[in-house]
Amino acid sequence: MLRVGIIGCGDIxxxxxxxxxxxxxxxxxxxxxxxxxxxxxxxxxxxxxxxxIYKDYKKMIDHEDLDIVEILTPHHLHFPMxxxxxxxxxxxxxxxxxxxxxxxxxxKSIKVCKEENVILKLYENxxxxxxxxxxxxxxEQGIIGEPLNFRINTIGTGGPSMLIDIKAYIWRRKTDLCxxxxxxxxxxxxxxxxxxWLMGEERVESVYSWIDFFSSEQDSPSIxxxxxxxxxxxxxxxxxxxxxxxxxNLYYPSNYYGCDEFIEISGTKGIMWINQxxxxxxxxxxxxxxxPIVVYTGGEAITYGENLPRDWRYSFxxxxxxxxxxxKNGGEPIYTGEQGRDLCLFAKMPYISYQQNRIVFWEExxxxxxxxxxxxxxxxMDVDGALFRKFLRKIRIDFKKGVxxxxxxxxxxxxxxxxxx
Numbered sequence: 001m002l003r004v005g006i007i008g009c010g011d012i013x014x015x016x017x018x019x020x021x022x023x024x025x026x027x028x029x030x031x032x033x034x035x036x037x038x039x040x041x042x043x044x045x046x047x048x049x050x051x052x053i054y055k056d057y058k059k060m061i062d063h064e065d066l067d068i069v070e071i072l073t074p075h076h077l078h079f080p081m082x083x084x085x086x087x088x089x090x091x092x093x094x095x096x097x098x099x100x101x102x103x104x105x106x107x108k109s110i111k112v113c114k115e116e117n118v119i120l121k122l123y124e125n126x127x128x129x130x131x132x133x134x135x136x137x138x139x140e141q142g143i144i145g146e147p148l149n150f151r152i153n154t155i156g157t158g159g160p161s162m163l164i165d166i167k168a169y170i171w172r173r174k175t176d177l178c179x180x181x182x183x184x185x186x187x188x189x190x191x192x193x194x195x196x197w198l199m200g201e202e203r204v205e206s207v208y209s210w211i212d213f214f215s216s217e218q219d220s221p222s223i224x225x226x227x228x229x230x231x232x233x234x235x236x237x238x239x240x241x242x243x244x245x246x247x248x249n250l251y252y253p254s255n256y257y258g259c260d261e262f263i264e265i266s267g268t269k270g271i272m273w274i275n276q277x278x279x280x281x282x283x284x285x286x287x288x289x290x291x292p293i294v295v296y297t298g299g300e301a302i303t304y305g306e307n308l309p310r311d312w313r314y315s316f317x318x319x320x321x322x323x324x325x326x327x328k329n330g331g332e333p334i335y336t337g338e339q340g341r342d343l344c345l346f347a348k349m350p351y352i353s354y355q356q357n358r359i360v361f362w363e364e365x366x367x368x369x370x371x372x373x374x375x376x377x378x379x380x381m382d383v384d385g386a387l388f389r390k391f392l393r394k395i396r397i398d399f400k401k402g403v404x405x406x407x408x409x410x411x412x413x414x415x416x417x418x419x420x421x
Contacts, residue, residue, distance in 0.1 A: 002026045002327060005064055007057045007081055008072035009033040009042045011164055012096060015256070016070055016123070017046055018313055019320020026324060030064045032057035057081060061088045068092045068327060070123070075186075076177045079105035086116040092327040094121040094320075097189040098347065099340035101179030104367045106341035113337060121323050121333035122340025126190040126277060127197060128318035130308040131292040135263075135274050136198060138304060143295055145269030150199050150240035152191050152263045154183070156220060157252035157279070164257075175379045181219030183244045184211070185347045185377070191261070192346045193335070195226075195240050198265060203342060204240070205229040208359045209350035213380035220244040224350045229362075236268075249394065251401075254279035256312050270297030280310035351377040 004026050006013060010033075020026045028046075032054040033039035039053045054060035061069070061084060069085050071078055071093065078100045085093050093113065099122045100106045113120040126132060139147060172182040179185055196202060204226040211222040221244055228238040252260065256278055263274040273294040276285060284290050292305035319334070326333050335343070345365050352375045353360040360375070369375035 002067040002324065003029045003065060004068045004070070005030045005032065005060055005066045006070045006072060007032045007060070008070075008096075009035070009039040010072060011162065011168055013042060013070075013072050014045070014162075015125075015313060015316045016072055016096065016320070017042075019317045019324070021046065022317050023321065023324055025328060026068070029066070030054060030060050032060040058084060061085055061090065066090055068094065068323070071095045074171045074177050075101035075179050076105075079109050082109045082120070083112050086112045086118045086120075089116070090118060092119045092121070092323065092333075094123045094323055094333075095340070097122055097124045097340070098179060098185065098344045099337065100344065101177065102370055103341065103345055103348070103365065104370050106337070106344050107367055110337040110341060119326060119333060120337040120340075121326075122335040122337065122343065123319065123323075124190060124193050124335055124340075124343070125315040125319040126194055127315075127334055128322065129277055129280075129312065129315035130318070131274060131277070131280070131305050131310060132194065132198070132315075134305045134308060135272065135293055138293070138295065139198060139200075139265070139267075139272070143270065144265065144267030144272050144297055146236065147199050147265050147267045148236055148238050149266040150195050150238075150263070151242075151265075152194065152261060153243045153245055154187065154191060154259055154261050155245045155247050155250070155252075156183070156259045157250045157254070158248045159252065159254060159258040161254040161258035161279075162256050175377050179344070180347060180351055180377050181213075181380075183218060183220040184222060184224070184350050185219075187257075187259070188242070188244075188347050188350075189343050191242055192343050194263070195242065196343075196346075198263075199228065199238065199240065201228050201238075203229065203362055204346060204349075206359050206361045207346075207349035207353050209353045211350065211354045218246070219351075219380070221246050222350070222354075224353075226349075252279065252284075253282050255281070260284075270295055276310065277315075278312050280312055285310045348375075348377055 002025055004020050009031055020028050028048055028051055030052040031039055034055060036053055036055055043049055043051050069090050071081050075098055078095050082093055082095060100109060171177045172186055207226045209224040211219050213219055224242040226240050260279040261277040265272045275290045275292060291303040292308055295302050323333050348365055349360045355378055365375050
């Protein structure tokens with residue numbers, strides 16, 4: 001039985017813990033958080049009230065014989081925690097995306113884990129969402145021919161959705177702690193992952209972006225364009241784009257974060273549309289207009305995945321199950337530390353492009369460019385706090401209106417909703 005410990009019991013811990021609760025091969029033996037009361041409330045909610053709580057994560061690592069550690073803390077803490085766990089002999093370390101707030105710290109994490117013979121995983125759960133797994137299977141079968149263009153729109157909605165601790169907003173607005181912003185860097189890692197994986201690519205060649213820093217808390221709305229590398233001049237050019245849309249007045253119930261994703265992939269023989277992820281399973285999922293996957297090819301439109309579970313939690317359960325199997329039986333995690341570093345690199349390029357008003361190339365973002373300050377993410381300037389407060393008041397008004405109209409939010413309950421569909 002693998003012994004598991006969690007460092008950081010913030011909002012995301014409610015989802016990362018699901019795979020361990022569901023597993024027959026693990027037991028949660030300890031958690032660490034600077035807020036003992038909050039950690040205790042989480043354990044009560046998870047049905048793990050007897051699990052030990054440590055205020056100092058180092059004491060947990062020193063006193064517990066752990067096989068797996070989940071690091072779920074602000075990004076600037078990822079490397080020092082990874083380093084301590086690796087040098088303490090923890091066999092498997094799973095770091096919530098992004099791997100670190102800087103490329104430099106990503107490289108340090110990779111290096112120390114290799115030196116200590118530790119398996120390092122970058123935790124990115126979208127890769128394991130059942131609908132995306134099915135979409136990848138169809139793409140590999142050549143259902144739309146050769147994929148040529150990838151487009152994803154992430155819509156930030158008005159909820160109701162999972163309540164977020166205000167502390168999580170505060171540190172994400174600070175570039176030196178987050179590494180970027182809450183949308184493009186923090187959430188965007190998921191989307192950059194899909195942009196590479198679904199298109200069968202390992203990196204991009206160049207990026208150009210426009211970002212409207214509506215407030216110091218949001219790097220959205222924004223739109224990002226990129227070009228995939230060509231192996232030779234005879235290969236068809238491939239491009240991608242990512243959009244972050246603010247729709248805070250849109251009443252859109254979600255069990256999780258207040259956003260949802262819509263993807264379009266164009267190929268030489270057809271087009272694929274993939275509907276929803278984060279808010280999958282809500283009312284939209286139950287309509288015939290938004291099946292999980294739609295493919296147009298050969299003159300007809302075909303739907304796929306109607307029987308797949310669409311609740312976002314399954315991506316977490318499946319990702320954790322994969323890592324548990326890697327620790328037990330060997331193999332590579334999804335993602336490796338190197339892949340996690342590359343996702344961080346990809347996610348930083350849009351900021352640099354916007355700041356310098358130019359196309360940014362993959363090779364420009366590196367440890368060296370961080371040292372000489374030539375390609376770094378800067379804090380946004382000239383934000384309008386009064387405008388943002390007015391914006392929030394409008395959201396609350398629209399939210400109350402939606403509640404009066406009878407639109408309901410169902411919160412996940414761990415005691416009865418954990419069984420696989």
